[in-house]
Each structure stands twice: as C-alpha cells, then as structure tokens.
Amino acid sequence: MPSIELLETIVFPWLLIDSGGAIVHQKIAGLFPIPPNAVSEKSLEHCIRAIPGWSKCPTGFSVFCVRIADQKLVFPGLRILKHTDFHGKQPEKAVWLTQQEFQDYLSRAFLRIGKIEAQTSEIVATNVHDIRRISTDIYNATVKLIERLDAGVVGNVPLEIAKNIDALTDLLRNRINFIDYLSNPLLNDAPRSRIKVYNKFHKLWKSMKPTAEARGLTLRMTGQSESYTQGISNLFDLIPYLMLDNAVKYSPKKETVTISVQENEGKIVCRVTNWGPLLSEDERSMIFLPGFRGSSAVSSGVAGSGAGLATLLRIVKDIHDGELTFTQDDTRIVSGDNDTPYVITHVDAVFGKISS
C-alpha cells in the first residue's frame, strides 16, 4: 500500500475506501478539482459500491476504481470522451480524456510510486544493515577491550582495540551524515570553511583500514598534498567515505584498493582505484544517476541502493564545485564470483585550491 503522501502526487481527485465501505482518505482538490455534482450523496454512494474498472455515477460523470491491497482507490468526477454523459454546466477548466489516456497516466503514476518506494526501502534497508554491522563490530570490540582491561592487560593490545573502536565510530558517523544529507537538503546551505583535502582522505583511510582488512583487502594510500579547498566539513567527509565504501564493497577479496591524493595543474586530484564490476558502454554514462546499478554489480550479489555514487556526485559537484569522473580499464577483464566480470576502475574527484 503506497503512502498517502505518494498517492497525493496523483493529479486527479480520489477517494480511498476501506473494505467496510468507509472513506479513509480523500484528495478533493488538485490540478483537476472535483465537480460538486460528482460528490453528491448518490454519487458518493456509487463510488463506495464501485467495483474495479470503469462505471458511471448517477450524475453522469465517469468513475474509475482500482484495488490497492484490501482497499479501493476511486476516481470520481472524471470527464471521459465517449463515456461521460453529464450535461450540466461545465466549468471553464474541464479536461476531457479518453479511457486509455487516463489508464496510461495512472499506470505511469503507480510505476513511479512503486520505484520511489522500492528505492526508499532499499536505502533504508542498506543503511540499517550497514549501521547494524558497524554497531555489532563496535560492541564486540568494546567487549574485547573490557575483557583485556579486566585481565590487567596494558600496552599495545588495548590501545589497538580502542583505535579500532574509534575507527568504527568514524564509519558510523559518516553513515549517519549520509542519511542526514539524503533526508535534509538544507545542509547544502551550511557556511563553507577551508578543508585540507589530504587529511580528510587520510583520516578515512585509517578508519576504513580495519574493515577492509577484515574483508581480506589491502587499503593503500599514496600521494601528497598540503592544499585546502572550500567546503562544508561534515559533508566533505562523505566524499572519501562514499568513494572508499563503494570500492571496498565491490572489490573481490585479497585485492588492493588504492587512494591517491595529489596536486596537478593547480587542482587537488583524489583518486580511488580498485577492481570493480565491469560497466558496459551504455551503463557508463548512467553510473552517477540516482538508483542506477550496473548489471555486473547486481550479478555480483553485493547489496546496494544506487544512492551512494549519485549522492557523491551531488556533494562533489554542487557543493564543492569539483569534478567527478569514472573510468575503467577494459583491456583486462577477469571473472569473479557468480561469473561477474571485473576490471580496474578509477573514480576521480578533483577540487580547486584556495590559499591556506
């Protein structure tokens, strides 16, 4: 059952009627206001009793009914060519459609609603999954730390566990920032400050290392840059996070993910390189579109919502005035799990420098 807010996006007036014949929600005004005669007592009675498909109410307006779960969505007061026979005074802005045009519109609207719902639940599910995983790791590391401290262990072992907890909380913080950003576009308007780009990537590299190593990956950092760019600190944190999260998620085990931050022609160039699922030529132009996932990424069995790279593009381009590009080396294709083809992929984020 779609949410009422999503049903509200349908431009025609509607009545949502439950199995007991009660009107539980209604949209009576919109782009096409409901004609008063179409909701007279007799007409409403007709709507309540309507069965799925087309019918005509006692005042001659067309009515379309569709079943959603155990409820009915009824569209009263429609003016349908060769069907409606209402002969009273017509309002100035009456719109006449054919049955097919109305049904096509409704199909498209439901398709969009379905897509939005699927995408939203995928984003929620992925985030819940990731947050729960990080939370479990934090819990286990904390238990381990308490055990060591209880046993009087001092020195490097508890320190390393504490560092691991710190790294995990950093991932958690980034995941929360990500959800916060998806749900709150206002953050785009936060004041800018200067950001040392290398430090942001280096910090994330340190935080993500234990997670990557636990997956059998090597996380390598190269390059050097002392320069600053202008941006929103909390949101900039998401740039290395989303670039690396994507690389670590899709890299086959025992491979290396390389982060490089260096300066080139007055710009700060940040690159993440890894083995990733092959994108066909058609798919390459869509990689940063919201909800898009390449067919090889899907077949690899790795869960994803297609929100990460789309969000990355928004943060790099719209907020930090940077450039984001994806390239892959098609000359060497290897086969991974589920026969998924893998290639070396590069994601580059490029930022302008400001004086320190």
Place this chain on the structure above:
Amino acid sequence: MLNWLKKRPQLLSIGDLQESYKERMQSERPIQRRRSVEIAVIDDEVFQPAEALRANQFQITILKDLSDIRMIDRFAIILCDLHGVGSQLNAIQQGAHLIREIKSNYPEKYVIAYTSTGQSPLLQAAFAVCDGYLSKDTRIEDWVSELDSAVDTLVNPVNVWKKYRVRLLDVGVTPSELAALEHAFVAAFNKGQIETKNRVEKTMTDLALSADVRAIINGLISSVIFKLLFP
C-alpha cells in the same frame, strides 16, 4: 611631470597588510593564537569536546544560556547549540534566534552553530547568519581545524577590515573617506594597537564623520577582535 607624479602622497590599501599577516602566521605557532582567543560555548547540555579542546590550548568557557547578550562581550568566537538554548527569548527559533541576536549586536564575532539533529527549520535560520556549522558528533580534529580556521580569520587584519569596509559604505561613508580611514589603519598597523587606534580616531575627527560611522569604527577599535589583530 613624472617627478610630480612620484611626489604625490600614495594612499596605502588594506592589501598592503597581507605580507605582515603572512609573516605573523609563519612566525607564530597556532597554539599561541589559540591561547589568545576567548571562546564561549552556549549549550544547555554537557559540551563533550570541551576537555579535549582545552587540552589543545583553546580557551573555552561554558555558558549554559544567555540571559543578557552582553555576557558574550569578551569572547571572539561563539559556539552555539541550536537546540535547548535561547528558549526564553524565542521558544521556536531557540539557538538560531540567539545567533541572530549575537550577529546583529556583534557582527565582528565568529559564530559557529552546531546541532545533533539534521532536519530542522532552525538550520535554515542559523545558516543565514552564522559563520560555521558542525554536527554535534564532529571529531575533535575537525573541531580543532574549524576553530583554527576561525582564529586565523579573526586575526587577519585584511579580512576584518574588508568586512568593516562593507559596513562603513552601508552607512554612507564616501569612497574617499573610506580610503583615508584605510590608509590610517594600514599606515599605523605595524606600530601596534595603540598607535593604530589613535591614528584612526584622529582621521575620523579630521574627516568629521557622522555619528553612525563613528559608532561603527569605535565598535571596532574597542572590540576584542581589534586586540587580536596585533601579535
């Protein structure tokens, strides 16, 4: 003709101080600047980063709320939680209202808003006036970096004067009066705070500036920000 051109008194502009600012940045350690800047935190709850920031030599004072705007008089940087503070003054806008009040009374102060919840009409109101924004769970190194950036902005005479330029023009200072004031400020700057204050005050008197203009300049030369400009 050429000799006459050479002899004309040349007005100094604020850009001429860029070098002395750079020299200060190079000769001073960030820790020295941190010690010189008073920071107020307005938060009704425990401000977790306080201890770590003090360990990094930031001068942090916690104020649970503001009953009187003058309580922040001596602080150059204000960190203000958006929730739970300022409710007595404005129950809906809370911290955002406080920030607006601070910036309208002390536009020269550097105000950083922070909060734990994202979606909030308070954010929009705060973003319109504040100088920086952080979420409550920001890592210590990012707090340090943001505060260092705020301190460096405040001790930069070029930045500070440029902001005052706009305010002075807004109250009707003519370009030639502004050039004379700027010249006085720049010419005396390297001789120290007292000399700069005296020179700017004298120029103000010589130009017979309006009360509005004098109020703005007096506001600057008596502020904590003015003291910070001089090493």
